[in-house]
Amino acid sequence: MIKVWIAGSNGQIGRALNDILDPLEIEVLNTDLDDLDITNTEEVLNFGIVNRPDVIINCCGVTDTDLCEKEPEHAYRVNALGARNLSIVARKNGAKIVQLSTDDVFDGQSKKPYTEFDDTNPLTVYGASKRAGENYVKEFTHKHFIIRSNWVYGKGGNNFVNRVLEVAEQGKTLSVAGDQFGSPTSAKDLARMILYLISTNEYGTYHVTCSGVCNRYEFAQEILRLSGKNVELKAVPTEQSDLSSVRPPYAVLDNFILRIIDMYDMPDWKESLEEYMKERTEN
Numbered sequence: 001m002i003k004v005w006i007a008g009s010n011g012q013i014g015r016a017l018n019d020i021l022d023p024l025e026i027e028v029l030n031t032d033l034d035d036l037d038i039t040n041t042e043e044v045l046n047f048g049i050v051n052r053p054d055v056i057i058n059c060c061g062v063t064d065t066d067l068c069e070k071e072p073e074h075a076y077r078v079n080a081l082g083a084r085n086l087s088i089v090a091r092k093n094g095a096k097i098v099q100l101s102t103d104d105v106f107d108g109q110s111k112k113p114y115t116e117f118d119d120t121n122p123l124t125v126y127g128a129s130k131r132a133g134e135n136y137v138k139e140f141t142h143k144h145f146i147i148r149s150n151w152v153y154g155k156g157g158n159n160f161v162n163r164v165l166e167v168a169e170q171g172k173t174l175s176v177a178g179d180q181f182g183s184p185t186s187a188k189d190l191a192r193m194i195l196y197l198i199s200t201n202e203y204g205t206y207h208v209t210c211s212g213v214c215n216r217y218e219f220a221q222e223i224l225r226l227s228g229k230n231v232e233l234k235a236v237p238t239e240q241s242d243l244s245s246v247r248p249p250y251a252v253l254d255n256f257i258l259r260i261i262d263m264y265d266m267p268d269w270k271e272s273l274e275e276y277m278k279e280r281t282e283n
């Protein structure tokens with residue numbers, strides 16, 4: 001049985017990992033901000049010494065992009081130095097580490113999907129602090145998996161799907177960005193992929209999103225269709241949108257490495273969304 005430390009276990013990806021992992025195969029150590037602040041170097045190192053995880057999955061993060069702009073020191077402390085602290089533990093224990101990262105490391109100005117070999121150029125504090133986290137992980141460990149994803153939604157998260165459904169509940173007209181492109185990715189499908197990856201020794205950086213591309217307007221349209229809600233929806237430029245802050249306009253990641261080594265296929269974004277919406281109504 002392997003011991004896996006999920007740091008940030010109350011977040012949407014942390015929860016999704018807990019929902020699908022097999023407790024007969026994996027002993028889980030769950031921590032979140034209330035139990036262990038990953039910016040506290042001494043406490044993180046002590047936790048590693050006492051618990052000796054085989055794998056660390058860093059699901060922690062300051063993910064509110066507006067907050068990152070307002071409080072850049074906080075963003076760098078968690079997204080960069082927190083990742084460094086977990087990497088030090090991984091190196092000391094010879095453990096594997098998974099670092100969750102984002103398309104925001106790119107500037108979103110491209111006209112074609114970004115591969116793992118494209119140069120990064122973050123334009124936001126969130127993106128820059130996440131890139132700094134990636135760099136620390138690369139610097140401190142060899143046994144790392146850096147996973148960049150985008151437009152992730154899952155249980156309990158303050159994500160686009162839940163925001164669309166909340167506004168729809170109020171019966172208001174929804175104005176949604178028609179000029180932001182990405183690949184909606186369910187936390188559950190991302191979690192499935194992470195659990196597969198940690199069973200391998202295929203270290204490195206990966207782009208992992210559901211397949212297919214849409215804009216925010218099309219994403220909202222599909223959410224409303226699946227929910228059966230009849231709400232007026234308008235496609236507008238980002239600045240006039242009710243639901244999206246300014247983000248890289250072209251946030252499309254190509255799962256290039258997964259494809260060329262023929263390792264893992266991510267499902268289509270519409271199928272994943274359907275699974276999520278079904279589970280949401282059942283619970």
Ligand SMILES: NC(=O)c1ccc[n+]([C@@H]2O[C@H](COP(=O)([O-])OP(=O)(O)OC[C@H]3O[C@@H](n4cnc5c(N)ncnc54)[C@H](OP(=O)(O)O)[C@@H]3O)[C@@H](O)[C@H]2O)c1
Nearest residue numbers: 008010011012013033037038060061063100101149151152
């Ligand atoms: N959501 C996306 O679209 C997306 C896309 C690509 C990559 N990612 C990355 O994937 C990771 C997880 O994303 P998510 O969507 O699951 O995020 P999330 O729902 O915001 O969860 C992040 C968790 O980290 C915790 N946390 C914050 N600061 C911490 C600290 N100093 N020490 C310990 N825990 C701390 C948060 O606690 P509080 O809630 O109490 O603050 C929260 O439970 C993040 O690193 C994010 O950058 C997300």
